[in-house]
Amino acid sequence: MASFSDLYSNEKTKGLDSNFGVDFVINYKIPQADRANAEAGFVQLIEALTHVGLTTEVRRGDKQSVLVFIKIADKFLDDQVYRSRLQDWLQGVRTTSSDKDLSQALRDEPVSDAERLRLVYLLIVKPKNEGGASITPQSGRWKHVDSIFPLHNHAFNKQWIKRVSTKGQTDETDLDEIRDKFGESVAFYFAFMHTYFKFLTVPAAAGFAAWVLLGQFSWLYALVSCLWSVVFFEFWKKKEVDLAVQWGVRGVSKIQHPRPQFEFERQAEDPVTGESVKIYSPIKRLQTQLLQIPFAAACILVLGTLIVTCNSLEIFINEVYNGPFQSYLAFLPTVILVVMTPTFSTVLTKFATRLTEMENYETIDAHHAALVQKEFVLNFLTSYMALFFTTFVYLPFGDRLTPYLDFWRSTAQKITPKDVSFQTQEFVVNPDRISKQMFYFTVTAQVVNFATEVIVPYVKRQVFEEVREVQSKISKEGDAAHIKDHPEEAAFLERVRKEADLETYDVTGDYREMVIQFGYLSLFSVAWPLAACCFLINNWVEMRSDAVKIAISSRRPIPWRADSIGPWLNALGFLSWLGSITSASIVFLCSSSGKGSGPHGAPGSIQAWGLLLSVLLAEHFYFAAQFVVRLVMTKLESPGLQKEKKERFMMKKRLLEENLGQGVSDQAATPGIEKTEMITLKTLEEEARRLSTQGHGGAEEAFWLRQRGMGEVIQIGRNLISQSVSGNSTKA
């Protein structure tokens, strides 16, 4: 296991310096109860791998598994690379190509680690009819295949971690390197983080200034924050396209990998490529998709009830209840929330997964996007509902809550022994409640999150390792027949066994964290403008801890390609829009009710038209800002798109040159005058003569032969002119 100290020690660490040329490792489980089946499966596995042209070696894994090492023959890899690049070109992802040299050009481009690993992985998992081994881990025939993973390049990881911890910022070269090692999917996450971090400085500065000068609930800060979110969103949309072009993956999301679990109803011919494609009735899918409505309703009901209950209980205990154990009871709602929210979330996430499976998508991307969408609804509810409750129920209608709090009072009285004295105090709405909640979500929650994400797994791993070492010592003592590793491989194999035990890295979780954070900023930061400052610090740590997470605490991810941050883009746009509404509401509700004796009189007597007008104005400010920013963005030349355009243009021009000769292609590109000059008077006169000698008579020929050549036209024209004028003058 590559721990922190390993990566920083200068002495060569055993087993980390080389991957032995291994591309992928399969961890094959052998459960005691199903040994015979597992053995048969193993034989099939090796056969399937060998048949698609992969070399294998087998070694002992942990006690209940064997490790299969996979390597692709170099000659065969070239073939795969060439074929994949040709496909990209056909699908319009690649522009580089001239006709004759196409073959050579594609072969000449160097193959990055990410490309190599992606192609080998595809070879392992692709269906048989597409030339793959069709091995799908943990399902069906391959249920004993626990995992298929590439090995970390620890030399690179070491450098990378060193660089991110010493350097202030990630730059373009760093991103390119991440892309070469972990694929565009992970690189896009780091690019997004990078851009988001740089942009965060603006609301951080504005928030700090607002905090010092304007206090909370400033409409000026709300405007700045709204404008910022619009600019950030539009900028990223453009940046994303630029990066995709730069990395040569623009349009890659159109090339989709079929989902092995997809069940089709019939086959039909693809109207574009003419291939046979599998079809599932979109009507049927729509029917299943409609189940999302009751699902969302159930989520709102379950999580909403939980959050409203706990919040009102908390309000009762903190602000009304004054009896015994008050200081201990104050923790009760939080404990309930902390225990119940993940429980309910897990159950609902399972439902979401099941629902998405029932929706039966053709491609992995569509499936993933649908799942992310549902999970986003869940995250949205668990993250923001408490704040929504405070903003839209507690603050405006707080004083009308009293009867509902009586429910808690009577419950409390029932469960309290009769003889214990029980006090309550008058309930008063506390507008600082929202700021306190924001503080909790931006500071406490982020710290807790960092701990669970980085520190807990690290400690857990250390403990497990200790335990295992002790166990294996005991087992070795008891089991003399244990197979020893070859001494020169021992360190390497030990390291691979440890990597097999690590978690799978999923970039979705990291995106989710950032998007939810963006949501806090956009929706509620007007209640606590320092939020952006906290996020700035948090993200500085996050960027580094994410690198550590990928390099040390996870198996190396499959280097998938991507041309965008995918479904998260819509989520960002949605949060940015919603932010304009909530910010305006918070400013209106809190700045008037907060002062108690504002122009609207007592808190609670909030004027509906004022609130609606604020929302209407804020939302239209948002739309106007979006319109203007988009207009400006379209005016700015995107370097990526320009590069792409130029490549396409040059490619076509080269094609023309090769086929039609230099001259024509130049003429076509810039309509020249040379050719027209060749058409002299003589040519025209010849044409006239030809017409006259053909002489199939008629008025038309006669018409065009009355004036032969330019000279005659001019002469007769001048006659006409002088006559027309003289004719006029005689009349005049």
Add this chain to the structure above:
Amino acid sequence: MASFSDLYSNEKTKGLDSNFGVDFVINYKIPQADRANAEAGFVQLIEALTHVGLTTEVRRGDKQSVLVFIKIADKFLDDQVYRSRLQDWLQGVRTTSSDKDLSQALRDEPVSDAERLRLVYLLIVKPKNEGGASITPQSGRWKHVDSIFPLHNHAFNKQWIKRVSTKGQTDETDLDEIRDKFGESVAFYFAFMHTYFKFLTVPAAAGFAAWVLLGQFSWLYALVSCLWSVVFFEFWKKKEVDLAVQWGVRGVSKIQHPRPQFEFERQAEDPVTGESVKIYSPIKRLQTQLLQIPFAAACILVLGTLIVTCNSLEIFINEVYNGPFQSYLAFLPTVILVVMTPTFSTVLTKFATRLTEMENYETIDAHHAALVQKEFVLNFLTSYMALFFTTFVYLPFGDRLTPYLDFWRSTAQKITPKDVSFQTQEFVVNPDRISKQMFYFTVTAQVVNFATEVIVPYVKRQVFEEVREVQSKISKEGDAAHIKDHPEEAAFLERVRKEADLETYDVTGDYREMVIQFGYLSLFSVAWPLAACCFLINNWVEMRSDAVKIAISSRRPIPWRADSIGPWLNALGFLSWLGSITSASIVFLCSSSGKGSGPHGAPGSIQAWGLLLSVLLAEHFYFAAQFVVRLVMTKLESPGLQKEKKERFMMKKRLLEENLGQGVSDQAATPGIEKTEMITLKTLEEEARRLSTQGHGGAEEAFWLRQRGMGEVIQIGRNLISQSVSGNSTKA
């Protein structure tokens, strides 16, 4: 002149059956005062035309002009067509192309009338450095060139008019024919009309039903109308792309024609094509564009004052004033409006034109779009402001208007002789006012419009012709030296002289009419749901009268290309959005104030929050509908785009086949399994042997040579499996 009767008579009309092979006619004016200059200009004109390869003939025009007839040599046309198509291909407008046959393919495609005329026209007007004659009518050196126009194909026009008057509907073939004769720009207008007409049946039916069952101001009708406008807009956006692909003009708006009046500051290299391009500082242009804000303010002020004054005067006269001449005075405001609105509009339009010229756009399209935008603001104000005044001032605040009406009362009293008795009555808000206005705009205005558009020009032309014939008789009698036409050309020349006198057809005016009509429907039809029925009837006539207008009352238009309805698309989207807001406001304001004793009590005591809530809900209903409709539209395969995709794919595949042979291209298109099967165990074993014989030692080689071939891997794997399990069992 081809009048109605000409087109319907079966006997061949003299001069209409043939165009004598003429492509274009230049009407060259010879003003008496500037004869010498005009003559010099004429010589230059003929020289310039001849130098770009065009054949010319000159004939007498009307008394102060000569007609220059232009024809392109067939051989030279082929060259122009080929070059233009090559350029299209380079710019990505055309997909049809394989490398070897590119040249042949482009030559083989037949040339339509529209293409021929467009290329000849470009040859005449293009700048010299792009191979044209650089003749710009009515400006600079060419100020005596009055017009350059192609001749009508009367045989086609006759058929066309016959078809549109007998057939119920325009269909795809008709559109294709219009495109072949008048170019895509005009064809797009008819396609839009066609789609709009078909769509209109829905609000017409809904409006009729609402009128009968629900009365005015029905929120149900407002919802249907909003939904309809969203569906129509999104459908047309899709249809437009489809048509552009079908006509092979998709992306043609990117190929822009430079504006001859454009003034550049410096030259730079185009980043894509590498050509030198002229550049004008966008900052400077932005500064000029900012003048649009005071311009719009001035328009609102001038037209607003006029409309508000006349409206309030009309309210006073009709609803308050009860004195003498009331029935005559009632026409006063209308007369003022009818006289002043066009006057102010003309002045403001001149300002708009001047402003657009100052903005100094590079291309004709950009200039045109900017002008249309400004004109749209003017049209918007003149068309809708009266209705806006009624909806948002008269209806909600009508009772508070009384003090302002007192201004008119006192004015009236001042100008009335003291002895005349003067009565006024109590002012009561009349909610039917808006319906009356709508009736005026949908019925009266459309009838008036039809008259001014079709009947007046027709009558005018007939009268002028009579006058001229009489005049020419007189002049002939007085001027014996008058040049006679050759008898076989006389009828043809007479017809050309008449065509030279016709108006220029500008499709912009027709688009404007339809877009403004769509605006009435979307913004105010809830006040008078029968509007759509009237529009349906109007448009049935309009489609036919437009055909007549193009074929008979106008010169044949230059057949420009287009891939969209251009700037009108944005106007439609804007009106559709605004409609959701105004409809909701009208429903709220009128259905509550209309009833007088509605839930909100007396009219005038309208609750602001109710209005704001209606608007908020309606607008979000609009956005939600738009979101859903767009989602559905993206799911629907567009036949045009699919065709384009297929063409591109086939083109690339053919390219591959030709260069790399059948096998590889098949493989690339559908990743086959054949090649992988060739990699047998033998190959892998050979690789292993090669590795061992090379033998530069090391742990890596040793690692991969421990198990030679699949058999050994399986054997050793099975051993490991049995050992691992037995090891487990001994422990257990």
